[in-house]
Amino acid sequence: MTVSVDIWLRGNDFATTAAVDGIARPPGEWVDEDVRLVLEGMLRAMDRLKRPGEADRAISLRGLSWIVNPYDDGGVVIAIEITMGAVVAGPFQIDKAALETMIARVIARCSSPPSTTVH
Numbered sequence: 001m002t003v004s005v006d007i008w009l010r011g012n013d014f015a016t017t018a019a020v021d022g023i024a025r026p027p028g029e030w031v032d033e034d035v036r037l038v039l040e041g042m043l044r045a046m047d048r049l050k051r052p053g054e055a056d057r058a059i060s061l062r063g064l065s066w067i068v069n070p071y072d073d074g075g076v077v078i079a080i081e082i083t084m085g086a087v088v089a090g091p092f093q094i095d096k097a098a099l100e101t102m103i104a105r106v107i108a109r110c111s112s113p114p115s116t117t118v119h
Contacts, residue, residue, distance in 0.1 A: 001026060002019050003038055003041065004090075005017065005020055005045050005087050007085065009084060010083070010085045020044075023037055027075075027099075030094060030102065036110070039103065039106065040061065042078070043080065044056060046082075063082065064080050065082070066079065066107075067079050068103065070096065071090060071091035075090060076091060077089060077090035077091050077092070078092075
């Protein structure tokens, strides 16, 4: 599945549309891994636009502001804002609360420092 994203970089007065590929399931069947791929894809698309022609960098799902909003024509969109700018993906046909729960879970998992405890 290809996800369309609209990107606005801080300092620009226009938005650019890009695509995120590689999402295996349709939105109504998403699991946490699909949501992680969408979020990372959104941030990667933004970074590629900011640094054209440069190698991809690691993506971290920390320090970002996100929201899931209803879309006028149905479904929901995911919006992320960071200091570089903002990116919006969708619309997706998925329950808003379910998507919010998955995003929160994915970000919490990515924000937790790895355990150094041996059990």
